[in-house]
Amino acid sequence: MNARDQVLQREVLRFTSSLSESSEAFADSKNLLDKLCQRNGLICKLTAYPPGRSLRMLQDNESAGEMPRFEEFQQMAPAAIRVPTPLGQLSFSVLTHDKNLIVKSLNDLIKHKVFYVRGNAAIAAHKEMEHLIPVASEHDCAYMVLRKHGDACIMTKSLALKIMENSQQAADSYLLQDLFFKPVYLYLSPRHKFLLELFDQSLKQLRPEEKIAQ
Known part of the structure; x- marks a missing residue:
């Protein structure tokens, strides 16, 4: 067999x-x-x-x-x-609370405190990032930004959009920017x-x- x-x-x-x-x-x-x-x-x-x-x-x-x-x-x-x-393919976006923080690539976040979901190798591989912090879930990632514990959160775009739709504070608290495919x-x-x-x-x-x- x-x-x-x-x-x-x-x-x-x-x-x-x-x-x-x-x-x-x-x-x-x-x-x-x-x-x-x-x-x-x-x-x-x-x-x-x-x-x-x-x-x-x-x-x-x-x-x-x-x-x-x-x-x-x-x-x-x-x-x-x-x-x-x-x-x-998946698209990644970055959530920020500072509307003056314009992100075109990961290089724009090197000096910032950035959250991402633990286990995401595509993000963790960027060792040049000085303050890259893993969290348990996309919701935790967004929450940390909402509470201003850091500057940005990187996650898949589809889930970021869903989180923003479900957050009453998102319109005033978040800026969503495309990062990469x-x-x-x-x-x-x-x-x-x-x-x-x-x-x-x-x-x-x-x-x-x-x-x-x-």
Whole structure:
């Protein structure tokens, strides 16, 4: 029996995501994973976990894979196998409370106290940032800025917009600025490396509108 047949005999392939389960990006990721698995005769489930736990599950082969993650994720999980074709892209924004703080790139924040969600390798990789502080969630990130405990918060744009919509003080307290777009990928655990070619070929066949675009 080959590796694929062994997988097909199991009930569910479990994938993890460090995104908030309430975010549109998580919903897009779940829909995309369902398409990839259906195309290959697999039954898959995507579950949200805190970044640290999802990383450990991948490294310990407790999950089949992690999505969506940026290319910097490889630095945190060297043993993980990246499916080469991107899942799509995520856009990042910066929330500030100072309307005089204009941010065109991360260089504009080097001297400032900046919060980000723990486990986000795309942000943590910027060692040039002097005061980069990890917090537990996007809501904590926004709260720290709202309470003026720091100058800025970096998070995905879709969730930042949702937080602003739900905050009565946001209109007066926040300024949302686009920061950058980055491609995101599916990473497989070492035990599930045999899924690499299947998923890569399926991703190449999908139309752009079927992929993640946040």
